[in-house]
Amino acid sequence: MLTRRSLRDSVLGVLMLAGAIGAGVGLAVALLHEAVVWTQSFVFSVAHGQDLGEAALSDPWRTLLVPAIGGLLLGVMVKLVRRWRSNDIVDPVEANALYGGKMSLIDSLRLTLATLLSNGSGASVGMEAAYTQAGAGIASTLGQKLHLRRADLRTLVGCGAAAAISAAYGAPLAGAFYAFELVMGGYTIATLAPIGAASVAAVAVAHWLTDPSPALFFGRPVAVEGWDYVACGVLGFLAGWLSILAMQAVTVAERGFRALPIPVWGRPALGGLALGALALAVPQVLGAGPGADPSQLARGLEAMAILLVAKIVASALSLGSGFRGGLFSASLLLGGLFGGLAYGVVELLVPGLGLDRMLLVLAGMGAVAAGIIGAPVTMVLLVLEATQDFWAASGVLIGVVVSTTVVRQAFGYSFATWRFHLRGVPIRGAYDVGWVSELTAMRLMRGDVKTILTTQTLDTLRRLHPLGAAKTVFAVEPDGSYAGIIDMGAVHDPSLGDEDAKTPVGELAKHADDFLRPGDDVRSVLQRFCSAEVEALPVVTSPTDRRIVGYVTEAYALRRYSQELERQRGEELGERSLYGRD
Template identity: 45%
Template sequence: MTRPTLPSPRPRLVRGGSALLRRLGGRVRSIELLFVLVAIAIGMGAGVLTVVQGALARTLQHLLYDLPDHLRLSGAPPLGWAQLLVLPVGGVTLVLFNRLVGARRRSLVDAVEANALHGGRMSASDSLIVSGQTIVSNGFGASVGLEAAYAQLGGLIASAAARALNLRRIDIRTLVGAGAGGAIAAAFGAPIAGAFYAFEVVIGAYTPAAVAPVVAAALAGAQTAQRLGAIPYIVHVETGPAIHTLGYLLYGGLGVSCALLGIVLMHAVAQVEMRSRALLPGWGRPILGGVGLAGLAALSPQVLSAGHSALHLDMTIALPLAFLAAMLLLKALASIVSLGFGFRGGLFFASLFLGTLVGHLYAGALAWVAGESILNVGNAAMVGMAAFAVAVVGAPFTMTMLVLEATGNFSLTGAVLAASLVSSTIVRQLFGYSFSTWRLHLRGETIRSARDVGWVKALTAGRMMRRAPNLVAADMTVAEFRRRFPLGSTSRVVLVDQADRYAGIVPTVAAHGDTVATDAAVATLAEARDEALPPETDIVAVMARFDAAQRDELAVIDGQAQVLGILTEAHVRRRYAEELEKAQRELFGEA
């Protein structure tokens, strides 16, 4: 006799675990202290992942370039030809990695895009691919930073935890910001800057409900990295002299210079990327980019990697202006080549390095014109560092807090804030994007920040329309129309032709007019024959179509002009107002 097969206990265990997580998620949603504790755990996890990724990239650099333990790549002595060959080999390695993981088949969603368009939902595979690409690119010496990988995995663990707990959309977005902020805080040893990074770059707004969890996660990330022995990226400089009115005005001019140079850099990256995509096969871009980087590195190793050692060297040693100008040009070219030819990474730290060079040059140029020193070179370098990074990254308070945590100089911080705001204002006016959102814009997205616009994309004409509207043949007579639709029965009727394609809308009252011939076809009364909405049109575009058409209602049709439903302007405006009010309540923690 066959013994019956007993059901496996694993599904029941899984179901029990899921139920437990849902119950815990309900408590987390309703008890703010528990939510903060979850954010702290996420910040600690982000700190650990930041340390691990940084260690992997540095180990790769030390092995490939045979560097001493105390030295980083951008501070290395001149490289030999065998070491320069590492860069094109890095391009080959990146190509192989991309083919192995299938990265070429889709666009990878980062934390900013996830929070703006997807309610904070991040893909584990996308995030691991981004991290791998960035570690390979940085580890082989490309002029990119690891900050994108840090924020990516910090956001990923937050997104995964929030989804496991079945949290609300606003909670997921907050925790993704907290995870990314914790990662940046761990990298720079700067929890305040990490918290502001979360607000300005990843969440897109300063929300009262998010202050406690984001700050707690940033503190946890910084402390975790410190306990693990990680050396932070933060730049420690000696306190310079107090800054007075003239200094603020001059540093405002430095902010203008940084804004214009930042715009040029972002445009150059985009142009090189588009041209290289058009002229080269996908596999050839990183390889040729590696060859170009080898040529630049032969002139100076300071152009390689993110530039941590190079920044420290150039901040502590008095250097000729000609050398600084050459380094500014070479580092900018290396960043353009790296990102334009397919290496993965960010411009966060590279923009800090470039900014210190701009600040040095600005102070030196003023001294040359005036015949005497006007600005302290160290102060100018710190102001330039923040203002240039603001132009590229788009986070004025993040960079201001980074300088404050590095120097403890409140007078300098005021000048940094002034220059950063000048830089941010000019970039918004003349360019309108940070580097991350500019790359998304080139890909076809319209977002300008991480502010949540996913609900706009999700609220489409197809979701809002009233299905199964009244449909009649366009050749029906007015008399028959009046019989079927007396006054008061409906406000409008949709017409279709003999092939059941959309043929216009007839207001019922128009068919009952005294001057209308009863034997005429009702199609003679049709309105909006050439105005209709595809079902995928989002609510903002729908409202724009209503404004342009000057109609109270529009039909929703598919690609074959078959009628799917009808949509009224009043309903669309009401739904938009409801969603805005809901988003506002969530923003202030009232939902």
């Protein structure tokens, strides 16, 4: 029987828990998928499971008004919920980077419901954000209830996200590496087994309940030879710039809606109305998009170009106006369209070059999706699992590598990290940096502060603190505020005469502007020591109320920082005995 203690101390226990979480998340994804399909069928009056773009024009009024009504309901719901919970929702990447994997299940359900309403009303967003938020939120909540270690809790969040993507696309390898690349911030041996178990369990349950459609499907193997390698590289280069354009389009749309003289809760309704008007001309923009579906890609150049531009605009309108969701599915469709369009252009300009159209479609899909989502290995594995074609995956790898390099060098963000940047959240990925902000001056400081009034004499200081009795003494004003650091070596300098003994100690105080605040993190503390060049600094209540509450020594701060770095590295490697078991 698994107990809380056995889970904390057993790798096998965490592995079994990860498998159970994967199964639960697979069930949740299947239910959410069916809820979206049912909602779209009801509100758009289409056959169950029918693509919105194929049937939306059968009722133009529904096409125009349903997204607007859905946006209005979403805006009102968000406004009402914010009266109860005004905090921002922490997603899995942010939770693992800053909060040690801690997420709120209630907030996760908030985002899941908002994404369900957004996608159900036809917004051009994907359900992947809801899947991963729900999966990671469930895993995090369970881990917190069991009081798991920080590293195990972060791993469970990765398990929840991996299970969600795996179940959504029937691709356990892609789901696992989605977690490694985006939610965990890297691959380690210690996290391989639990995340792998969660991914496989989720796919098994999802396949048992539903028949998830692959993100792409082609009926013949892909040929990769000759100019195909060069074409994939060039396509990847162009796809990188298309990825940046798509991400920036969302930002431009968001700024445009903010500039309009309408309340925040009304923006989704206006965005939905604009989306509905666009869908009257290009109905395929509604919903998440079918991925790289050949039925959508077997079009002429003009039709693919129109749909490519319209889908970028639709996604920007949806996310910019306040609909909730992701760009995973949309990026697959954009990439597939871009690859097909590139093939058509090459055939017009250089006929008979012998390129494989399907290869360019796959490479475009992977390159654009990797550039936007920021998960290159995930996209390569998604192609490999969906096509079971090794050569196709090798061609996609070329495009993905070039695309992500372009995005990293020219833009520096994926869509998720770009959104963090706009919100002022200082992270570039899920690497665990939260412990730095948690290791504050308040936790580092000592309370046995030795102080002396600035008005007291040097002779008094000598009698209170004889030679060798104290290394650091802080001078304070009569009102208790910090006035500087006293150099005890100078105080006991034998060359000082009797006249010097009557000198007020305030005249010897230095570094009056060098102090720490209780909330300063360890890196800020160490930077302050470097600039002040002293061995100890006081911790004051605030810059305006400079009463001393403790002090920190540079040696201790360095030692604690080094220990935490070693502990983090040990947890990544699965070695928990570096500084004892906790």
